[in-house]
Amino acid sequence: MKWRRILLNFRVIVLIFFLLISITALATRGLTFGLDISGGISITVKLEKPVDSQTMEQVKIALEQRLNTLGVKNIVVEPWGDQFVIVKVANVTEEEADQLIKTIERQGVFYAEFQGIIFATGKDILNVGSVSYDPQHSAWVVPFRLSKEAAEKFAQLALGKAGYPVDMFLDPPVNSTLVVSNRVYEAMLSKTFMLEGDMTLVERIEKAFGIKVVPYANVTPEEIAEIAKGSERIILLDVDGNLSKALKEMGFEVETRSMRSDEDVYDFIKRSLGLYGPYRVSEGLATGNPSTEVMISITAPKTDIQARQDAQVVSVVLRSGSLPVKLSIERIDYISPKLGENFKRQVLVAGIAALLVVGLIVFLHYRKIKIAIPVMFTSFSEVLIILGIAALIRWNLDLPSIAGIIAAIGTGVDQQIVITDELLGEEESRRRVKRSGVLRRMGRAFFIILASATTTIVAMSFLFKFFVGGLRGFAFTTILGVLVGIFITRPAYGEIAKVLIGERR
Amino acid sequence: MDPKKMIIYPLIVFGIAIIIIIANYVMTGSFVKEGIELRGGSVITLQGVNVSPDEIAKSIKEKTGIDVTVEKFSGVGGSGVRVYVSAGDDVNLVREALKEMFPDVEPQTVVIGPTFGEIVREQGIKAIVYAFIGMAIVVFLFFRVPVPSMTVVFSAFSDMIIAIALMNIFGIELSQATIAALLMLIGYSVDSNILLTTRLLRRKEFTVEEAYYSSLKTGFTMSTTTLGALASLWIFSTAQVIDDIASVLIFGLLADFMNTWILNAGVLRLYIAKREGKE
Numbered sequence: 001m002k003w004r005r006i007l008l009n010f011r012v013i014v015l016i017f018f019l020l021i022s023i024t025a026l027a028t029r030g031l032t033f034g035l036d037i038s039g040g041i042s043i044t045v046k047l048e049k050p051v052d053s054q055t056m057e058q059v060k061i062a063l064e065q066r067l068n069t070l071g072v073k074n075i076v077v078e079p080w081g082d083q084f085v086i087v088k089v090a091n092v093t094e095e096e097a098d099q100l101i102k103t104i105e106r107q108g109v110f111y112a113e114f115q116g117i118i119f120a121t122g123k124d125i126l127n128v129g130s131v132s133y134d135p136q137h138s139a140w141v142v143p144f145r146l147s148k149e150a151a152e153k154f155a156q157l158a159l160g161k162a163g164y165p166v167d168m169f170l171d172p173p174v175n176s177t178l179v180v181s182n183r184v185y186e187a188m189l190s191k192t193f194m195l196e197g198d199m200t201l202v203e204r205i206e207k208a209f210g211i212k213v214v215p216y217a218n219v220t221p222e223e224i225a226e227i228a229k230g231s232e233r234i235i236l237l238d239v240d241g242n243l244s245k246a247l248k249e250m251g252f253e254v255e256t257r258s259m260r261s262d263e264d265v266y267d268f269i270k271r272s273l274g275l276y277g278p279y280r281v282s283e284g285l286a287t288g289n290p291s292t293e294v295m296i297s298i299t300a301p302k303t304d305i306q307a308r309q310d311a312q313v314v315s316v317v318l319r320s321g322s323l324p325v326k327l328s329i330e331r332i333d334y335i336s337p338k339l340g341e342n343f344k345r346q347v348l349v350a351g352i353a354a355l356l357v358v359g360l361i362v363f364l365h366y367r368k369i370k371i372a373i374p375v376m377f378t379s380f381s382e383v384l385i386i387l388g389i390a391a392l393i394r395w396n397l398d399l400p401s402i403a404g405i406i407a408a409i410g411t412g413v414d415q416q417i418v419i420t421d422e423l424l425g426e427e428e429s430r431r432r433v434k435r436s437g438v439l440r441r442m443g444r445a446f447f448i449i450l451a452s453a454t455t456t457i458v459a460m461s462f463l464f465k466f467f468v469g470g471l472r473g474f475a476f477t478t479i480l481g482v483l484v485g486i487f488i489t490r491p492a493y494g495e496i497a498k499v500l501i502g503e504r505r
Numbered sequence: 506m507d508p509k510k511m512i513i514y515p516l517i518v519f520g521i522a523i524i525i526i527i528a529n530y531v532m533t534g535s536f537v538k539e540g541i542e543l544r545g546g547s548v549i550t551l552q553g554v555n556v557s558p559d560e561i562a563k564s565i566k567e568k569t570g571i572d573v574t575v576e577k578f579s580g581v582g583g584s585g586v587r588v589y590v591s592a593g594d595d596v597n598l599v600r601e602a603l604k605e606m607f608p609d610v611e612p613q614t615v616v617i618g619p620t621f622g623e624i625v626r627e628q629g630i631k632a633i634v635y636a637f638i639g640m641a642i643v644v645f646l647f648f649r650v651p652v653p654s655m656t657v658v659f660s661a662f663s664d665m666i667i668a669i670a671l672m673n674i675f676g677i678e679l680s681q682a683t684i685a686a687l688l689m690l691i692g693y694s695v696d697s698n699i700l701l702t703t704r705l706l707r708r709k710e711f712t713v714e715e716a717y718y719s720s721l722k723t724g725f726t727m728s729t730t731t732l733g734a735l736a737s738l739w740i741f742s743t744a745q746v747i748d749d750i751a752s753v754l755i756f757g758l759l760a761d762f763m764n765t766w767i768l769n770a771g772v773l774r775l776y777i778a779k780r781e782g783k784e
Contacts, residue, residue: 036746044621094612098597330621336611339552342583343744350741357733365726399746400685403738407689407754410734414696414727421723444707451647451699456692458643459636463688471681474750478689 005499015492018484019381022388029391034398034473037344039337040090041097045104048326050082059085059325061316066108066171069274071257072096084330097334099255103171104329110317111169112150114157114281115199116207120150126292128318131311139297140304140311144318146292155290162286163196165278167204170317172274173235177212177228181238185215187265195280205273221246228252237272238265276317347402354406355379358413366420370500375416378493379409385484386477401473408481411456415485419445419494423501442494453486508778511771515763519663522670529673537669540678543626545592545619549600551610552585552743561586561606568602571595583743592619629684637662640691644699653702656772660764661694667760668753677753682746686753693731693758697724697765705773713777721766728762 006012035042047059056079063085067075076088089100110122129143146154158164180188185202187193193201205211214227216239225247228234233253236244244254259268269275279296296314300307355376363372386405390397422445457479464475530536541548554561558575565573565588574589590599596616603612641658648654665687677683701720708716732755739751 036744046618046621328618328620329616330618330624332614332616334612334614336613338611339613342552343742346742346744347747350738350747353737353741354734357737358730361730361733362726365729399744400682400750403682403685403747403750406734406738407750410731410754411692411696413730413734414693417723417726417730418700421719421726444703447647447707448700448703451643451703452692452696454647455640455643455695455699456689458639459688459691462632462635462639463685465632471685474685474689478692 006496009492009495009499011491011495015381015488018385018388018488022385022391025388025391026384029394031387031391032394032396033340033344034396034401035088035090035340036333036335036399037340037347037397038090039335039340040088041092041100041335042331042333043087043101043104043329044331045085045087045327046330047083047085048328051325052082055325056082056085058316058319059327061313062108062319063087063104063327065313065317066103066274067100069171069271070096070099070103071260071272072100073260075100085327091337094334094336095255101329101332104327106171109171111172111208112154113167113169113204113208114154115161115164115197116204117157118208119153119157120146123147124150125318128315129295131308131315133302133308134297135302137297137299138301139299140307141295141297142311142315142318143293143295144315146294148290148292151290151292151294154285155288158281158286159288160286161197162281162283164281165193165195165197165204166281167201167278168276168314168317169209170274170276172205172209173211173233173272174209175211175230175232177214177224177231177234178272179214179216179224179234179236179239179243182215182217183265184238184269185213187269188213192266193269193278195278201269201278211273216243221250225250225252235272238268276314343399347399351383351402351406354409355383358409362413362417371420371497374493374496374500375413375420378416378489378496379412381492382409382412382481382484382489385488386481389480389484390477395476396473398473400471401477404474404477405481407474408478408485411452411482412485412489415449415452415490416493416497418448419490420497420501423497442498445494446490449486449490453482456482508771508774511767511774515660515663515768518760518763519666522663522667525670525673526666537672537679538676539622539626540680540683541589541615541617541622542680543622543629545617545622547590547592547596547599547614547616549588549590549596549603550585550613550615550745551588551603551607552583552613554586554607554610555584556586558586561588561603564606565599565602568605569595569598571599573599578743578745578748585743587745625681625684629679629681633665633684633688636688636691640695644695647699648702648706650706652776653706653773656769657695657698657702660698660761660769661691663764663768664690664694664757664760667764668757671756671760672753675752675756677749680749682749683753686750686757689750689754690757690761693754694761694764697727697761698769700724700727701765701769702773705770705777713774717770717774721770724762724766728758732758 060077060079063077064075072089072092074090078086078088080086087100087104110125111118112120124147125144126147127145131140131142134141188202189200202213212227212231214224221243233255234247236254236256238259244256247254257272285291298307298311358379359372359376362375363369383405422441460475460478464472526536558577562573562575565571571590571594576587578585578587588599588603590596596614600612600614640661644657645654668687668690672683700723704716704720705713735751735755738747742748
């Protein structure tokens with residue numbers, strides 16, 4: 001009888017409905033954890049001055065391009081407000097983390113190279129026009145202006161060499177030795193990188209940047225060490241890790257890059273070298289006359305979104321040698337994945353302990369299991385629904401978010417106690433309480449709840465609005481928890497309590 | 506108890522808290538000890554390390570020549586040390602030295618630039634001030650009577666001041682986490698005050714005395730459950746963010762208990778007596 005009255009209530013049905021959705025969401029989508037739990041690095045980068053959204057987008061793309069050459073997986077670059085960018089990478093080793101930091105700290109270095117000779121660097125790119133489509137040549141084009149010196153240098157170099165390749169590099173691995181697998185080596189020597197020129201890519205980068213390329217076939221680590229003498233570092237491309245260990249033991253700085261599943265060997269080489277191109281020298285540029293107004297064109301139909309994106313990237317790369325603003329690292333948080341695992345367990349234990357403690361205290365106060373169980377059940381549902389919503393919208397649960405959930409549970413229990421006490425009423429005057437009395441008491445309880453919920457939401461909204469860092473998570477889950485409380489769980493608890501407590505009379 | 510005395514004692518505590526904060530300002534130049542998030546600098550956390558902090562500091566000094574502050578922490582979830590490096594020094598050197606000393610421990614590193622601290626401080630002050638004003642407006646809108654509303658706002662303010670004074674005493678630093686906790690305090694503090702104010706002002710069938718004691722009972726249950734939940738957080742976690750939030754909330758709740766059930770109750774009783782005297 002009692003159960004029927006509880007279960008058939010509209011508010012209880014709403015609660016059950018949300019519980020089911022949450023369980024489904026948790027089961028199918030799962031929770032995503034923040035870097036402070038799953039492990040990883042978060043780097044807060046400050047721009048020298050506030051910028052407009054367009055510049056911010058440029059900074060974002062430029063950072064993405066430069067960091068991508070490192071070959072670290074899943075780099076997320078998130079603009080925050082008008083002056084901050086947060087770079088987040090999950091599951092990185094300390095070494096990778098260091099590389100990321102170094103790359104961001106260094107200003108991007110841009111080189112334009114022809115026949116192994118660097119003819120322009122970032123400061124020679126004076127102006128980059130916007131990406132547009134040229135229907136006449138059916139190509140996406142990026143116009144830019146070169147400095148006079150660079151233009152003259154190029155004109156001399158390129159005289160009579162139409163069809164030869166021009167390469168652009170952003171942060172190439174200057175002064176290093178690359179140990180590459182056979183397929184990578186073959187690709188580097190292929191026509192794709194040579195076009196109609198007479199120098200292979202391997203020759204060009206050695207001449208321009210002192211990058212030595214060694215195919216990894218029938219060579220011992222000692223032989224590689226001999227070749228790599230004088231190089232700043234050794235980079236292994238598509239080569240397994242045993243070699244890395246051997247070389248590290250000999251005191252070399254070694255980095256390993258491997259091919260991603262979404263790229264072919266050519267893309268892999270370009271990414272590892274920070275190479276954009278090669279671009280074919282057009283007839284008009286091979287006449288020996290310097291021209292400062294040049295453009296890079298990517299032949300493709302107008303509908304080709306990929307080509308347009310490539311052009312966009314090129315325009316950012318051209319600009320990045322002289323990014324519109326200076327970047328500085330303001331904050332680095334590094335957490336090893338193992339440590340995060342530990343935190344996750346602790347938080348779980350703390351959460352369960354908190355729930356039990358709350359249940360116990362409620363029981364001690366009222367001496368009625370009939371009150372303690374619904375209070376615990378309601379709080380538990382609240383956690384479940386908050387987590388369910390977090391799973392649905394893919395909110396990253398970080399430590400502050402979890403603290404927020406626990407804070408919300410704290411206020412939640414408070415409010416349930418207000419309801420319970422209003423319902424129980426004062427012992428001595430219980431006889432006077434009639435049906436209308438119960439309703440009025442419930443009204444008063446909900447007035448108190450609404451007033452305190454509103455203040456919490458107002459206070460937390462400011463935190464959410466004004467903070468750059470991770471504490472937005474705290475504000476978010478607190479607000480979410482309070483909303484779930486006043487709209488879903490608290491009304492249901494009121495109904496359950498009305499039946500369970502009211503029934504005694 | 507005489508309502509006037511009920512008002513005096515919490516005000517004395519408030520005054521002492523203010524004195525502690527000002528004394529701290531005179532001695533250190535800031536109202537509350539600022540953590541590295543506000544000052545800038547780095548902290549390297551090593552979980553599971555059980556070596557005396559002084560020893561670690563000494564050997565880092567020998568290896569790198571850098572002065573570091575080392576602090577020990579412990580909880581049910583484990584213990585370890587935190588190594589603080591000041592803003593100008595090279596964190597990587599310290600980290601390498603630590604790695605040599607404890608090769609099996611995975612360090613957690615936070616590095617914060619000094620200008621970032623400036624921003625955090627500015628944002629924190631902004632967030633607290635606006636939240637406070639927002640809270641005051643909401644409280645006034647709900648009650649529409651000036652004296653009780655002002656008391657609610659004042660006791661939230663006093664909760665925060667006392668919590669800050671206790672932070673000074675227990676050496677808890679101001680950080681993003683503790684700023685959030687202070688903001689959260691606004692919510693908690695208003696909770697119990699609204700309960701009391703509503704019960705006393707809207708009670709029809711009971712005397713002030715009856716309403717007060719019944720609310721006190723409810724308030725006591727509320728505070729103990731919240732304190733219980735926060736204490737279990739504090740005990741079971743070794744993450745500093747969570748520990749800091751829990752301790753500041755515990756300070757605030759204790760202050761709130763006094764401010765609600767003694768200060769606010771005293772003011773409300775005077776107010777009701779006056780109002781009923783007029784009628």
